[in-house]
Amino acid sequence: MSTTHEQKAQATGGWLRGQVALITGGGSGLGLALVERFLGEGCRVGVLERSAEKVGALNERFGADVVAVQGDVRSHEDNARAVAATLARFGSLDTFVGNAAIWDHAAGLMDLPAEQLDSGFDELFAINVKGYLLGAKAAAPALLASEGSMIFTLSNSSFYPGGGGPLYTASKHAAVGLIRQLAYELAPKVRVNGVGPCGMASDLRGPAALGQQDRRIMDSRSPEAIAGILPLQFFPEPADFTGPYVMLASRANNRVLSGVMINADAGLGIRGIRHVAGGLHL
Numbered sequence: 029m030s031t032t033h034e035q036k037a038q039a040t041g042g043w044l045r046g047q048v049a050l051i052t053g054g055g056s057g058l059g060l061a062l063v064e065r066f067l068g069e070g071c072r073v074g075v076l077e078r079s080a081e082k083v084g085a086l087n088e089r090f091g092a093d094v095v096a097v098q099g100d101v102r103s104h105e106d107n108a109r110a111v112a113a114t115l116a117r118f119g120s121l122d123t124f125v126g127n128a129a130i131w132d133h134a135a136g137l138m139d140l141p142a143e144q145l146d147s148g149f150d151e152l153f154a155i156n157v158k159g160y161l162l163g164a165k166a167a168a169p170a171l172l173a174s175e176g177s178m179i180f181t182l183s184n185s186s187f188y189p190g191g192g193g194p195l196y197t198a199s200k201h202a203a204v205g206l207i208r209q210l211a212y213e214l215a216p217k218v219r220v221n222g223v224g225p226c227g228m229a230s231d232l233r234g235p236a237a238l239g240q241q242d243r244r245i246m247d248s249r250s251p252e253a254i255a256g257i258l259p260l261q262f263f264p265e266p267a268d269f270t271g272p273y274v275m276l277a278s279r280a281n282n283r284v285l286s287g288v289m290i291n292a293d294a295g296l297g298i299r300g301i302r303h304v305a306g307g308l309h310l
């Protein structure tokens with residue numbers, strides 16, 4: 029086992045020292061930032077990722093501290109393989125992070141013909157909602173054994189309209205219900221929480237059913253537009269969102285939060301009516 033990340037964790041008093049996590053969609057964007065941050069906190073990490081190229085890059089870059097498995101979150105077998113590979117390499121599992129998802133480039137109800145709404149729903153919900161459910165199912169026995177936790181990536185679209193179209197917004201609201209139900213069902217042994225980021229530059233794409241499989245989020249958004257609507261007035265990096273996950277996963281720092289969703293969205297919930305941020309003149 030490489031000692032680089034553990035040494036760093038010891039030097040910094042890493043919050044996840046000795047823990048093991050499994051992260052879906054860890055090949056780019058927020059998932060990759062979580063892999064990097066969790067390693068830096070002393071955690072060893074399994075990844076389930078659809079892109080074979082990203083899986084190869086993860087295994088090459090991180091060596092023995094990461095086991096990346098190529099597969100699709102829509103498949104129970106692939107989720108089970110990722111859990112088995114993580115347990116085989118590291119011996120236990122403390123945290124499952126459901127994170128892999130796709131967007132819909134804010135395609136509205138009136139933008140889409142009915143047949144695309146139909147097939148787009150099936151594809152997007154299968155990844156964003158069924159993928160979380162199947163990941164939870166595969167990881168639950170190991171988490172019950174370790175009395176660990178689950179964390180799901182939500183979005184500003186879990187709470188507010190207009191950050192996506194009806195497909196994405198409904199899928200991210202559905203994940204809120206999943207968190208509440210699983211937090212109830214898996215208590216008292218497993219804590220289940222969510223983190224809802226706002227816009228960031230990543231490889232986030234849309235459903236093939238909508239012809240959006242090669243279209244990335246920043247093809248539809250600009251850093252200035254995202255920063256402009258946020259009370260904290262900056263364009264976050266994926267790494268900026270990782271702190272709440274570390275806190276939620278940490279056994280020492282989170283014994284009491286379950287069924288909680290952290291709005292990691294640079295203050296969207298306190299956006300003002302007259303001005304985005306009341307203190308802009310200060």
Ligand code: NAD
Nearest residue numbers: 053055056057058078100101128129183227228230231232
């Ligand atoms: P990303 O595309 O960079 O990362 C998602 C990863 O998931 C990719 O590596 C992709 O290959 C993988 N993936 C996609 N479908 C998969 C499948 N079926 N099976 C396995 N892996 C699959 O995008 P991101 O922005 O980092 O997205 C991560 C999370 O952040 C998502 O839940 C997304 O909804 C959420 N989010 C993103 C933004 C944003 O502005 N980028 C804003 C709010 C929330």
